[in-house]
Amino acid sequence: MSLHATHRDAGQVTVVDLSGRITLGDGSALLRKTIRGLLDDQRKMILLNLADVDYIDSSGIGELVSGFTAVKNQSGDLKLLHLTKKVRDLLQITKLYTVFDVFTDEGTALRSFR
């Protein structure tokens, strides 16, 4: 299953709803394009909703880190919402769970940007 991405604005925050797999090739490329596009539009507060992302490989992890760094470099913030168990486990064993701000509730996540 390839990756699909839509985004919606919630005040200053843009919520990106992702579904599918973030893997080498189209999935990683779409995530990169989405984040870079938001930054080009000066949308620097980004919440990635990963509720429907059931698979990420090392390429996808790299793209998440790349996006996180790109957003931070523009004084923005990129946070994660609704991790599936597999994705959470992957971020934990790679120690990235402590790098990203991760939320299980969208309202709480949105308020954290203020």
Next chain:
Amino acid sequence: MASDTKHLEITLDTQVDSVNLAEEMCLRVAEAAGFGEDDCYRIGMSVREGVINAFHYGNQERPDKKIYLAVDLTADKMIIHVLDEGAGFILADVPDPLAEENLLSTSGRGIFLMRAFMDEFDVISGRNGGAEIVMSKKLPTPGSTSPNGQGGRNAKPRQEA
């Protein structure tokens, strides 16, 4: 090779689609061998990472080079070989992705994930000078599978040597 070993091999082009093809092929073998959902996920991910490593680092994404994938199913384990046509590498030279200075690196986690998800993992010099990844997972015994992530044999990664 023991007579009861089942052997399967395929030559893959150096392209992104080969990663998915290799994963799907090995997943089918793993499922047929009786691995549970979690172990299939770990095996599939490890095969992906092995082929990504061959595609990107070994063959430098050069379409004139090939990737060789082989699977041996013995009486007690599934062994996977991924061979590239690159210059080879020394496992001990691979940076630790968990080191503080590497946490925000955008690459370099593939080897770590294979080591974490498989029972045995090694990199040897291949017959053509490239790198050959050899990794295996013990076949499940009745009652030993963990279908829903309740701590398979390798829930925690092994430390780098």
